Amino acid sequence: MLVLAIDTSTPVVTAGVARVLRAHELIALAGGGGLTGPSSMPTTVLAERSVTDAFAHAERLMPLATEALAETGHRVADLEAVVVGLGPGPFTGLRVGIATAAALGDALDVPVHGVPSHDGVAGSVVRAVAGAVGSTDGPLLVATDARRREVYVSAYAADGRRLAGPAVLAPAAVPAWLDEHDVRPAALAGAGADLVAGVLPLPVTAPTRPLTAGLVTRAERALVTDAVPGPLTPLYLRRPDATEPSATKSVLGR
Amino acid sequence: MSPLPPGSIVLGIESSCDETGAGLVRVPEPGGAPQLLGHELASSSDQHARFGGVVPEIASRAHLESMTHTVRSAFAKAGVQRSDVSAVAVTCGPGLAGALLVGVAAAKAYAAAWDVPLYGVNHLAGHVAADTLEHGPLPTPSLALLVSGGHTQLLRIGDLAGDITEIGTTIDDAAGEAYDKVARILGLGYPGGPVIDRLAGQGDPTAIAFPRGLTGPRDARYDFSFSGLKTAVARWVEARQRAGEPVPVEDVCASFQEAVVDVLTAKTVRAATDLGIGTVLVAGGVAANGRLRALAQQRCDAAGLLLRVPRPGLCTDNGAMIAAVGALVAASGAAPSSPLLSGDPGLPVSVVHAP
Numbered sequence A: 001m002l003v004l005a006i007d008t009s010t011p012v013v014t015a016g017v018a019r020v021l022r023a024h025e026l027i028a029l030a031g032g033g034g035l036t037g038p039s040s041m042p043t044t045v046l047a048e049r050s051v052t053d054a055f056a057h058a059e060r061l062m063p064l065a066t067e068a069l070a071e072t073g074h075r076v077a078d079l080e081a082v083v084v085g086l087g088p089g090p091f092t093g094l095r096v097g098i099a100t101a102a103a104l105g106d107a108l109d110v111p112v113h114g115v116p117s118h119d120g121v122a123g124s125v126v127r128a129v130a131g132a133v134g135s136t137d138g139p140l141l142v143a144t145d146a147r148r149r150e151v152y153v154s155a156y157a158a159d160g161r162r163l164a165g166p167a168v169l170a171p172a173a174v175p176a177w178l179d180e181h182d183v184r185p186a187a188l189a190g191a192g193a194d195l196v197a198g199v200l201p202l203p204v205t206a207p208t209r210p211l212t213a214g215l216v217t218r219a220e221r222a223l224v225t226d227a228v229p230g231p232l233t234p235l236y237l238r239r240p241d242a243t244e245p246s247a248t249k250s251v252l253g254r
Numbered sequence B: 001m002s003p004l005p006p007g008s009i010v011l012g013i014e015s016s017c018d019e020t021g022a023g024l025v026r027v028p029e030p031g032g033a034p035q036l037l038g039h040e041l042a043s044s045s046d047q048h049a050r051f052g053g054v055v056p057e058i059a060s061r062a063h064l065e066s067m068t069h070t071v072r073s074a075f076a077k078a079g080v081q082r083s084d085v086s087a088v089a090v091t092c093g094p095g096l097a098g099a100l101l102v103g104v105a106a107a108k109a110y111a112a113a114w115d116v117p118l119y120g121v122n123h124l125a126g127h128v129a130a131d132t133l134e135h136g137p138l139p140t141p142s143l144a145l146l147v148s149g150g151h152t153q154l155l156r157i158g159d160l161a162g163d164i165t166e167i168g169t170t171i172d173d174a175a176g177e178a179y180d181k182v183a184r185i186l187g188l189g190y191p192g193g194p195v196i197d198r199l200a201g202q203g204d205p206t207a208i209a210f211p212r213g214l215t216g217p218r219d220a221r222y223d224f225s226f227s228g229l230k231t232a233v234a235r236w237v238e239a240r241q242r243a244g245e246p247v248p249v250e251d252v253c254a255s256f257q258e259a260v261v262d263v264l265t266a267k268t269v270r271a272a273t274d275l276g277i278g279t280v281l282v283a284g285g286v287a288a289n290g291r292l293r294a295l296a297q298q299r300c301d302a303a304g305l306l307l308r309v310p311r312p313g314l315c316t317d318n319g320a321m322i323a324a325v326g327a328l329v330a331a332s333g334a335a336p337s338s339p340l341l342s343g344d345p346g347l348p349v350s351v352v353h354a355p
């Protein structure tokens, strides 16, 4: 199954292509004596493109996806599923990825699975997939920049299960939040790791952003079982800024 | 790029403000007008009501929620298949930055998935093109008065596919914005246009002499200003309230509305006459206003000008008008937009389609 992974929850725009083996393909592979090493996992990352530009998500995403597909010898029309990071992240950029994924799914009539973007970070750390880049012996805290002197945080068990979050907090409130959820992380990951390192002096492991491997492995089970995707609801975690005006006051500016 | 042949189908996507629109049109024969096949609209207007104006973040969230449903529904209404689409057009500006990007991202994905060209087009050209869906091709040149919550402009239309020049514009508030603010002063809710138009019908338009902005002999001939009018209404109402007297809401609405449409129509007729243009078009959300339509008709008749106004359903933002611009641009043989297309909140009206 040819899968496109998209994430626009951070200043990094990511598009990657992965092959996910269905159950019968895995069995065939095992029967042929091929069940060793990373290829025994259902997900293999074939190509990935990313660019760091906080203000160019809409501009760059589709060209990156097309390039990554071209590298694998495929076209957009060949896609069989899409996986997209649902955030949390700055709203405008985040929506670009989700709008793109939803439209691709609608245009091609293929399933689109949303996963929390922090899962895409954690999934690359704690799980031995082809393309795993970090490691930890214990629970992991993923943190990203939420601006306004806050961070988005999610906590994971050593086996990759999400234990708490995502939540939006001031860095100083993170230790109490971890206590509340009874999590003792052994490492930090994500682009906001340095923002919590001051209150939580722990080793920082890669990666800083959701990777194709992490995103797709999180959706692996849903993909191979042809599960009906849930709604692609962005993880905004904050209400829109809006204030209700009073009558003449706001008009006359007094 | 060779021109898209007549009969080809174009999908248009609109998300520049608070309406999510998708529309399908057919590319015309040379010199003809695009044919409307069907369109669908989802509005977040209700969600903005208690804030007295469009809240950009709320609009952007609503666009994302409605986009694919709206596109699917447009196809169902038009009775065409996805595989019939030969090009995708999308509003790339002007408009709210975050809102525009939802439509642009979706349109880029649809175009890439179907492997068809993508045209980023100007929202303002779309309002003008909406009229061609109903009344056929525009004579060359034509003069368009574009009035809505976001824009108040006089445009000379040489060619809808590429030659649009701004003759005049508002130097402060848009006309629709003035309606919303006066409605707020009078406690009439949001949006202000329809309710003020209705109450004005029961009031005396000569009851209060509100100022006509930029109509002095030395003022810019074709530009507009509504900020002073809005302030004048606020001060008049406030003075009444302070004196403990009742506010004659119908008379305030009628007098305010008369001040707005008087200036709009007078400057439009003046520009058409000065420039020797025989056809005048009124478009945009405020073009649905009854008094504006009536006074424009009266003054165009008196000046010997032909007036065209699209039906109200095509005056508000919609996807069909964007598909119509896309169809005309594609039929002209213009190159599709770059794969690096993005939104441009300040896209000038002279840029009908983004390179």
Ligand SMILES: [Zn+2]
Binding pocket: B123, B127, B148, B150, B284, B285, B316, B317
């Ligand atoms: Zn508009």
